Amino acid sequence: MEKLANNLTNRLKNTSLGLFLIPVLLFAQVAIAQPTSLESSKEYILGGIEVTGLQSYNEQTVKTYTGLRVGQPIRVPGEELSGIIKKLWNLDLFSDIAFYHYIEGDKVFLQLQITERPTLSDITVYGVKQKKVQGILDDTDLKKGKKLTKSLIANSKGYLENKYRKQGYLNTQVSIATAPDTVGTNSEKMVINVKKGEKVKIDEIEFVGNEKLSDKRLKKSLKKTKQKKFYRFWKKSKYIEDDYQEDLDNLIDTYAERGYRDARVVSDTFVQVNENNIKLKIEVEEGDKYYFGDINFVGNTVYTDRELAQVLGVKKGDTYNGVLLKKRIADNSKPDAIDLTNLYQNNGYLFSQINPVEISAVNDTIDFEIRIIEGKETFLDHVTVNGNDKTNDHVVFRELRTRPGQKYSKENIVRSVRELGQLGFFDAEQIVPDIQNPNPDAGTVDINYNLVEAGSSQIELQGGFGGGGFIGTLGLSFNNFSIQNLFNKEAYKPVPMGDGQTFALRLQGSRTFRVYSLDFSEPWLNGKKPVRFNLSFSRTQQFLANFSNTGRIEVNKDRSFSITGVSTGLAKRVQWPDDFFTVSHSLGYQYYDFNEYNLGLFNFGNGSANSITYTFGLSRSSQGPNRIFPMSGSNFELTAKFTPPYSLFSNKDYGAITDRVEELTDTARERTLTTQEVNELENLEEERFKWLEFYKVKFKGDWYTNLVGKLVLRTNAEFGFLGNYNNNIGDVPFERFFVGGDGLGNFTLDGRDVIQLRGYDNSSLAFTSFNPSTRSTDREGGTIYNKFSLELRYPLTLKPSASIYVQSFLEAGNAFNNFQEFNPFQLKRSAGVGLRIFMPAFGLLGIDFGYGFDDDNINPGVKSGWQTHFIIGQQF
Structure with a gap:
């Protein structure tokens, strides 16, 4: 203003009016608020323009933005100046804008006085977890460099209070303060203080006007809005506004499902009981109960009335159920629901439209027309x-x-x-x-x-305890391999990929054993039909291990037992009973080699045995859609494994062989066998099991039920039986069932199946047997087992980088020596919780905490108690 006054004084010295002429100051705001007629304004030549009050912006930039230039004609007062002010206001950069002017002859001189808004230089948030601060800043659009306005502060405050009140913090208070920042020019710091308090709980829910449905029934219909009860753990009693509004709709649906189609909520209020508790009062008007009358279909030519009525499932005289009627027309909650819309859309009528219309309501009966526009076949x-x-x-x-x-x-x-x-x-x-x-x-x-590609190749790292110590596995599994590009150098990225084949190399071992395996499978043989071809090679070595006097395990690698095997198979997807079924066939050969190795299961320490097996499998898999975390469907598998009945074609007296083995075994219980007797025993056992003969039947079923949201119940049942053709030979010492533990000890040493039963030590639900050669007691598996389990699963995240879910489980199972001892209800029970993490490069990782309620078969009379199981590897 001082500069303006000086300019004014200098210019008036040479005018005839002299010092009697005073400046006329017009604020832009007044000019806009009090419009002046165009007749009272006058056109001048712009003699000059000056911008004052700037702190961070260049004066010339502002002048250029106004569009004014010296020498141009301009009307004062006029619309042009008003338009410039509006234009500057729209930038939201200034808190005050005013034009001053004085006139000298036919010229006008303008001064634009501007007050800049302060700039936000720093934001500090209190009362919120640090990891959630950035989300608040993003939601409120608060960031460094933002121009501060009263509306920005007020809107941010209101947003945060509403945000937390919707989450149940009805007493939320948010205060926002700003202060000048001495470091920057025209900048201010902001402090946001959030006081959420406790979530408000529902002390009581009161219904008014309900006579047909009880308070208990109505409270049950409020799925997420519950009043306080000392026994309620799963569903909290906190008031969440969005959940409450959703539950009011559920309340009306509850009436509609029972025939009260006119039911409505007259009012809903809550009363503050105290600072942290409220009382909900819901007044309803129930109306009359209705029934379905005639239901006629109109416009249908593809399906008969009878076919449509069968899918609709609603008959004349049934209690009116508006919710059911909507679902039978179109159930949007299930993509594969059985409803009329899907009936048409599954048969090519994408553009069909189905609308139920009430055509009459006489007394308590409602007649409907189901009007169908089938559209053109698509x-x-x-x-x-x-x-x-x-x-x-x-x-x-x-x-x-x-x-x-x-x-x-x-x-x-x-x-x-x-x-x-x-x-x-x-x-x-x-x-x-x-x-x-x-x-x-x-x-x-x-x-x-x-589609979004996910990692299909894996580095397999697996660990667990069993087989005499820690079992480690290192493998490479390429689940989208391309063998036809094996010799194409350009296809190695890092290996040939893209044809959906599986190629796996695996090394597994501990101090006492080693396993080497190679597997290849082609899911579409010849690329024309879903016929899976599989080829695998494996070799296992088991070394003799004994406990020393100090309690440590001593391993003798000069005394060993090895199995070399090869197998090939075909599996074909069939169309009957439905195309979820797969039939498989496989042939396998195993060669067992003993080198001064004795265990309780087999009494010959030197020699060999052979096994040729045929396996038939029947499976049905409809689980999905995510193979890591299935939410629906089922998966069951029945396999039957056979060897030829060699003894039927042999002249050997297996009865005499077995009798002599039992005689030597009884002798060994009384005294140490002589070298000659040991050699005789081993020769008899080798002769008895030179060619293994057995049959083995297994069943495993998994069912997945989506309970609510993404909470899934997995139901599991398993059964296995190992039998023989010739009682004089008895059960083979291989292919047994070892129940208990984490299920990771299946190093396939002797074809054994290791069955997971958490809450118990690995293979602890097995048995002990007497070894007459060494007069020692060794652990052997059962010939029969059954197992049942229930798992509640809930995903924390199902992102491609990592799928994580938590689970709780109940399990029961056991192993038995023979059918005479088998009792499907004599089970070892356990319960616990666990966590699973699936990462594409490493497979499934997890941990389980299980509590065994019973004793195991190795330590009778001692309750198993708490057990921790680490799961590392590819298992589903």
Whole structure:
């Protein structure tokens, strides 16, 4: 203002008015608030313009932005100056804008006085966890460099209070203060203090006006809004506004399911009991109870009235159920639901429309018309995929149930999503079928499957205790291998990939054993049909281990037992009873070699045995869509393993051989056998088991039930039996069932199955047997086992980088020596909790804490108690 006054004085010295002429100051705000007629304004030549009050902006920049230039004609007062002020205000950079002017002849001189808004230089938030601060700043758009305004502060305060009140913190108080920052120019610091207090709980829920449905029934319908009870653990009694509003809709649905279609909530209020408790009062108007009358179908030509009525499942005289009626028309909660919409869409009628219409309501009976516009039959025009950067197109397309030219089928799309998810090459949570270019007139539609590649190769690291010590596994598993590019150098990235084959190399071992294996499988033999070909080689070595006087395990690698095996198999997906079934066949050969090695299971320490097996398998797998965390469906497998009945074609007197073995065994219990007797015993045992003969039947079933949200119940049942053809030979000393522990001890030494039963030591539900050669007691597995388990699973995250879920479990199982001892209800029980983490590069990692309620078979009379099990490796 001082500069303006000086300029004014200098210019007025030479005018005739002299010092009697005083400056006329007009604020822009007044000019806008009190419009002046164009007749009272006058046009001048702009003699000069000056900008004052700037702190961080360049004066010339502001002048340029106004669009004013010296020498131009301008009307004062006028719309041009008002427009400039509005333009500057819209920048939201200034808190005050005013024009001053004085006139000299036909010229006008302007001064633009500006007050800049302060800049936010720093934000500090109190009362919130540090990891959530950034989310608050993002939501409120508070960031360094932001211009501070009163509305920004007020909006931020209101947003935060509403945010936490919606989460149940009804007493939330937010204060925001600013202070000048001496470090920067025209900048201010901000401090946000959030006082959430405790979540407000519901002390009581009171219903008014309900006569037909009890308070208990109505409270049960409020799924997420519960009043305080000392016994309630799973569902809290905290008041959450969004959940409460959703539950009011559930309340009306509860009435609608029981025939009260006119029921409504008249009012809902809450009364503050104290600072942390409220009382909800819900007044309802129930109305009358209604029943279904006549239900007629109109417009249907593809399906008869009878067929549609069967799917609808609603009959005349049934209690009116509006919720059920909607679900039977179109159940949006299940993509594969049995409803009328899916009935049409699974048969090509994508553009069909089905609308239930009330045509009359007489007394308590409502008549309906189900009006159907079937539309034109729809066919698939183009089917495309994208996102499969590593996996070749033919691997994806062969799993699709949708082909160009086929009828549109929602069922086939859902099944295609499941099959792609089961491959394990893509993130199952992000497989999205995109319906494109629908053309009702032409009856065509396109489908594009959006895929996100997931890690399919794994470095397998597995660990557990068993077999005489810590068992470690190191392996490379390439689950999307391409053998045809094995000699193509350009395909190594780092290995040939993309054809969906599996190639695995595995080394497993401890101080007492080693296992080497190689596996290859092709899921589509010749690339035309879903016939899986499998070829595997393996070799295992077991070294003799004994406890020394100090209690340590001493391993003698000069005394060993080894198995060399090869197997090949074919598995074909069949169409009956449905196309979830697979039939498999495999042939295997194992060579057992003993080198001064004795265990209780087999009494010959030197020699060899042979086994040729045929395995038939029948399985059905409909679990999905995510193979890591299935949420629905089931998976069961029945296998039967046989060897030829060699003894039927032999002249050997196996009865005499077995009698002599038992005689020598009884002698060994009384005294140490002579060298000659030991040699005789070993020769008899080798002769008895030179060619192994047995049959082995196993069943395993898993069922997945989606309870609520992503909470899943896994139900499991297992059974196994090992039998023989000739009682004079008895059960073979291999292929036994070892129950108990983490299930990781299955180093396939002798074809054994190690069955997981948490809460017990590894293989502790086995038995002991007397070894007459060494007069020692050794552990052997059972010939029969059964197991049942229930698991509640809940995912914490299902991202491609890591899938994590928690679980609680109840398990029961046991192993038995023979059918005479078998009792399916004589089970060892356990319970516990666990955590699973799946990372594509390393497989499944986990930990379980299990409590065994009973004693095991090795230490009778001693309750197992708490056991910790570490799970490392690829297991589902």
